[in-house]
Amino acid sequence: MIITKTPFRVSFAGGGSDMAAFYEKHGGCVLSTSINKYMYISIHPYFSPEQTLLKYSENELVSSPEKIRHSIFHQVLADMNIHGVEISSTADVPGGTGLGSSSTFTVGLLHSLFCYQGKYVSKGKLAELACEVEIEKLKSPIGKQDQYAAAHGGLNFIRFNNDGSVSVEPVMMRPETYRQLERNLMMFYTGNTRSANGILAEQKRNISSADKTQNLIRMCTLAEDMRKSLQENDLSAFGEILNAGWQMKKELASGISNPTIDEAYALALQNGAVGGKLLGAGGGGFLLFYCPQERQEDLRRALPLKQFDFRFERDGSSVVYIGDKYWD
Incomplete structure (x- = not known):
């Protein structure tokens, strides 16, 4: 089994400037922090290698990724050609509450699946891939700040450049x-x-x-x-x-x-x-x-x-447990 935890975020200023329609013309920036409330994703081989079991607010047992109803699970598992697994998601905060839950989930899912494949992916790459899934492939009308905040963690000034690149700069203070x-x-x-x-x-x-x-x-x-x-x-x-x-x-x-x-x-x-x-x-x-x-x-x-009590956190998306796994 592999378990990742990925933090939710609080955005202080600049929200909305992370949308391409704005930053491609003017550049954008936000100041935000990740907090000590997390999305946990666990993955391990499913008992039947011909099926995939997904547990979130619903349960789905499918024979192929194409049959998955959950849009992010559907896209990511199909893209990575992963099946025969059981994946569970648990969160400290419900979705739809303004803490970036959808992007936190996407970052955490990608992190878990890459780890499951034995591949290292940088925090910046995790955020970039999560943006690709949500914005480019699923056409969600969202910006980029949540993915980078969840992946990197910490109190950061995040800049969205005209060419689509993103820089994450920690805010230094006493x-x-x-x-x-x-x-x-x-x-x-x-x-x-x-x-x-x-x-x-x-x-x-x-x-x-x-x-x-x-x-x-x-x-x-x-x-x-x-x-x-x-x-x-x-x-x-x-x-x-x-x-x-x-x-x-x-x-x-x-x-x-x-x-x-x-x-x-x-x-x-x-x-x-x-x-x-x-x-x-x-x-x-x-x-x-x-x-x-x-x-x-x-x-x-x-x-x-x-x-709702919270504290700042600095780690971003991280692997918290790696157990036994049968590698292909």
């Missing part, structure tokens, strides 16, 4: 600044999940309009400003940058926010939060806030939502 940033962030679950594809498809269509393009350019500038302040060990502007980015993001497509989310956000600002954002494409999932520690209890009492 350890005490890193720990203070981590302590000042609070996440709350809004209580509903959603499919991001509809919102992202509209956002992709809207990128061609001048006002939306200018919004994304300003959001990239905010990501640059956020990186600069962190590298200067200055957290004073972090919350304000989060808030400014959220206000701009809401204008990119309808459905990114709604009255319930807006009400919770306003209540948080009245009770200690300096700024925040809804994670992911929008519509539901997790609200993230930057709140000084001395005001965090006020925020907990005021906000009628469940807090």
Whole structure:
């Protein structure tokens, strides 16, 4: 058996600029971190080598990859010509909550299958292949940030170049600044999940309009400003940058926010939060806030939502167990 764990991510600034329709013309960038919540993928030979068993939110037992209903499993197993295995996925966080679950799954699945074949693949290559599967082959209306965040891990400034290449640069700061940033962030679950594809498809269509393009350019500038302040060990502007980015993001497509989310956000600002954002494409999932520690209890009492504890992580996608396997 082989088991991999691949982290979910929290995106702070620049989201949306990782779509090809934008970065091919203007270049894009995001600042994000992976967190200590994971997608676990296990794989081992199935009892019957003529069949493949897949366990996720459903169970599928098939005689060939072409019969698999799950689109990512279907694509990846067919591409890699792997069958006669049992694969299980387990996650710390449900899908549709804005933490990049689909891309985390794709990266983890690819990592597990390459390891199963006895092949080493770099973190950068894992991210590149995951983008190829989701964006090019499955035509998902998504960007590239989630794949690179999940594969590399850590707190990074990720740049999307005009030619499609991606650079991942760790954000350097003092350890005490890193720990203070981590302590000042609070996440709350809004209580509903959603499919991001509809919102992202509209956002992709809207990128061609001048006002939306200018919004994304300003959001990239905010990501640059956020990186600069962190590298200067200055957290004073972090919350304000989060808030400014959220206000701009809401204008990119309808459905990114709604009255319930807006009400919770306003209540948080009245009770200690300096700024925040809804994670992911929008519509539901997790609200993230930057709140000084001395005001965090006020925020907990005021906000009628469940807090979700998390920490930063640095490892990215990794193999956590390798057991016996019959190699071909």
